[in-house]
Each structure stands twice: as structure tokens, then as C-alpha cells.
Amino acid sequence: MLSASTDPLTSCYDLAMLDLDGVVYIGGDAVPGAADHLRATRAAGLRVAFITNNAARPPEEVAAHLVDLGVEAHTGDVVTSAQAAAQVLLERHGRGARVVRLGGPGLEAALSAAGLEPVGPDDEAVAVVTGYGPEVLWRDIMRVAVRVRDGLPWVASNADATIPTQFGAAPGHGVLVETIARFADVTPVIAGKPERPLLDETVRRVGGRRPLMVGDRLDTDIEGARNAGVDSLLVMTGVTGLPELAAAAPEQRPSYVSADLGGLLASHAVPTREGADHALGGWRARVAEGALQVEGDGAADDWWRVVAQVCWAHLDEEGTAVDVDGVGVPEVQRSGR
Structure with a gap:
């Protein structure tokens, strides 16, 4: 809560x-x-x-x-996440370690800044690191996947399934991570969130x-x-x-x-529970027959807090998510801040 x-x-x-x-x-x-x-x-x-x-x-x-x-x-x-991955590699292999880099310029810059030596897919190395890079070639992916399968330690910058683009959500680095992991039967060390x-x-x-x-x-x-x-x-x-x-x-x-x-x-107040209702800052919310009901008026922050609290309480107590179809979301109101 x-x-x-x-x-x-x-x-x-x-x-x-x-x-x-x-x-x-x-x-x-x-x-x-x-x-x-x-x-x-x-x-x-x-x-x-x-x-x-x-x-x-x-x-x-x-x-x-x-x-x-x-x-x-x-x-x-x-x-x-490239810097985080470089730090993981530095702690495990030390300065000067040769690391296969499969990713964009941000990954290469992070490795060099950490005192590691980025090398190509066929070069001698103690580990491999992968990250998002739109120019990554399939032939390099294949070579890295084989080297991971054969035992080269692997750090992945992140495992995000999607990445935002101008044309909508597109496959992210996590799709490549899943591909290599399935082929090599290896789970990488993930540097990025979560x-x-x-x-x-x-x-x-x-x-x-x-x-x-x-x-x-x-x-x-x-x-x-x-x-x-x-x-x-x-x-x-x-x-x-x-x-x-x-x-x-x-x-x-x-x-x-x-x-x-x-x-x-802002300060953050917690909704109070009054029977089946949760209330905060002029808002009152409840779950009736599995559906969310909200009434009242007030700040948008308080609306989100009261809704979160009542929905989580229902989920924990009943084991099912609340139906929120048709519930309108308030506009942000920040007068006086």
C-alpha cells in the first residue's frame, strides 16, 4: 500500500x-x-x-x-544502462579487460570510459556485452550467440521488450536478449532496470x-x-x-x-478506509460488483491515490483485478503549489 x-x-x-x-x-x-x-x-x-x-x-x-x-x-x-553494464564488467574482470561489444556508440563509450577495451565479435575477449543499436548486423549477432553458447560470460544492458520510436513502440533490446538466451541456453546478467x-x-x-x-x-x-x-x-x-x-x-x-x-x-497523504469506501481530499472510491466507482472532487494526485489504494485492497482481498472500464481520469490541478 x-x-x-x-x-x-x-x-x-x-x-x-x-x-x-x-x-x-x-x-x-x-x-x-x-x-x-x-x-x-x-x-x-x-x-x-x-x-x-x-x-x-x-x-x-x-x-x-x-x-x-x-x-x-x-x-x-x-x-x-551502458555505464552500469561497464561497471559490472569492470568489477568482474578488471581494467584493461577485452570485452566484445554488440551495440551502439553509447555502449562503446561506456566501456572505454571504464577502462575496458571494446573489441569485435571475432576478437579474443573475456566477456561480451550487448545493448540496443539500430546498426547491429545479424552476422555479428550470430557470432556473439555462438560465443555465449560456448561459454563467454554475457552482460546485457537491459531486457526491455519494446522501445519508443517516432512510428510507435518497436522491438527493443530485450527481443535480442531473448533470442540469444534461447539459442545459447544462457541467462545474462542484466544491468538495467528492473x-x-x-x-x-x-x-x-x-x-x-x-x-x-x-x-x-x-x-x-x-x-x-x-x-x-x-x-x-x-x-x-x-x-x-x-x-x-x-x-x-x-x-x-x-x-x-x-x-x-x-x-x-508535495506532501503525500494516504487514503482512509471507511467500510467499503476509501476517501482522500474530496474523493471517495469503492468497488461495487467488481467495478470501480469514484465520486467527489479535488486534486488529481488525491484521485490517483484513492483509486490505487481501493483497487489494491480489492485485489489483495478478492484475488481479482477491479474493472475500471469507463472510469474517467481527472485533469491535473496544481493551483497554489
Whole structure:
């Protein structure tokens, strides 16, 4: 169930680790209000890091993209799954180790920066690392798959099944990971979310004793936070909608939920239970004959909190997800913040 905070989250944590797509931007555009919310978050004293499972772009390119969108960002604020994978390899094989690189320029840059030597699919090496790269050739995939089958240790930057593109969701690096894994009968070490190396690498690089993960995906951002033992804030500006939130399993439930990044600047009350009803901030929700019913008026943040709490209670008690068809979602209201 949700956690309570009587103080703004900026006062409770010392590092916000933000996923990018669906949280800070969507495609080529900033999420409405994101730049202002992050400016206020920094002004309140909370450090900000931008983390991504995408291993294709080096951090300086990601930072430049954020700046173009009006978001303050420096290269050192960005941590990628390629950097996390490189750190895993460095810890296991040491500086100077030769590693087969199957992926984009971001992966090669991360290996070199860590003091590792990226090499080709046929070269002598102590391990292989894979990551998303649109220019990767099938002949190289075949060679790497055979070498993994024959015993070469394998680290994968992430296992995301899809990646957002201008033409919609497309196959991500996870599809390649599944292909190689099935062929070689080998499970790789995963560096990206929901596994913990990326979050650990972020804390190592940026610092923070009380980090908070901020994301829009239950199966990577929120589950990754739980795997790393840190609290999380789910924002409803990305891929997670009401049906996904209502059906979330315990390991994919966030500590806090908010309509957008303005939730970093707010306190977080927890709905109260009154019989079959859950109530908060002018909203009252219940489940009747398996369907969600919400009435009242108030802030969008409180609406999401009361809905999450009542749906999770029903799921835990009855074992079935709540029917949310036809339930309208409120607009964000942030006057007075």
C-alpha cells in the first residue's frame, strides 16, 4: 500500500533518480510542466539524476537533448544502462579487460570510459556485452550467440521488450536478449532496470544516502526500485494508465503516486478506509460488483491515490483485478503549489 509523507518529498530524500521517456519527455517533447517542476525541485535542495535503460546514446547526447527541452542537465547528471553494464564488467574482470561489444556508440563509450577495451565479435575477449543499436548486423549477432553458447560470460544492458520510436513502440533490446538466451541456453546478467546495477551505479556516481526512484513504468522503474530497496514515485504521464495501476502486483506498487513531477514538491497523504469506501481530499472510491466507482472532487494526485489504494485492497482481498472500464481520469490541478 501507499506510504505517507507529511513533508514534501524534496525534504525527505536527497536524490531523485528520474526515468526519462514518459517522465521528463515523451518522444521529442518535454512532458508539460516537467522543466518547471524540476527547476523547483533543484531549488528545494534535492539532487536530480536522469537514468535510462537505453544504451545507445552516450550521456552527453542525453544531456544535450534535455537542455534543448528546457531541462537543466549536465553530462554527470545522466547515468545509462551502458555505464552500469561497464561497471559490472569492470568489477568482474578488471581494467584493461577485452570485452566484445554488440551495440551502439553509447555502449562503446561506456566501456572505454571504464577502462575496458571494446573489441569485435571475432576478437579474443573475456566477456561480451550487448545493448540496443539500430546498426547491429545479424552476422555479428550470430557470432556473439555462438560465443555465449560456448561459454563467454554475457552482460546485457537491459531486457526491455519494446522501445519508443517516432512510428510507435518497436522491438527493443530485450527481443535480442531473448533470442540469444534461447539459442545459447544462457541467462545474462542484466544491468538495467528492473535489476539493481543501474540504480546502484547512479548512487555511486551522483551520490545520495536517501534516493527516490521516479518513473512511469511498473515493471522496470517501480519493480527496479523495490529490487534496489529504495522508495519510488510513480508519475501518470507515461505508459502506466488506470488499468495497469489497478492491477499492479505487490512487487510493482510504488511508495507514492502523483499525476506528474509536481508530486516531488508535495506532501503525500494516504487514503482512509471507511467500510467499503476509501476517501482522500474530496474523493471517495469503492468497488461495487467488481467495478470501480469514484465520486467527489479535488486534486488529481488525491484521485490517483484513492483509486490505487481501493483497487489494491480489492485485489489483495478478492484475488481479482477491479474493472475500471469507463472510469474517467481527472485533469491535473496544481493551483497554489
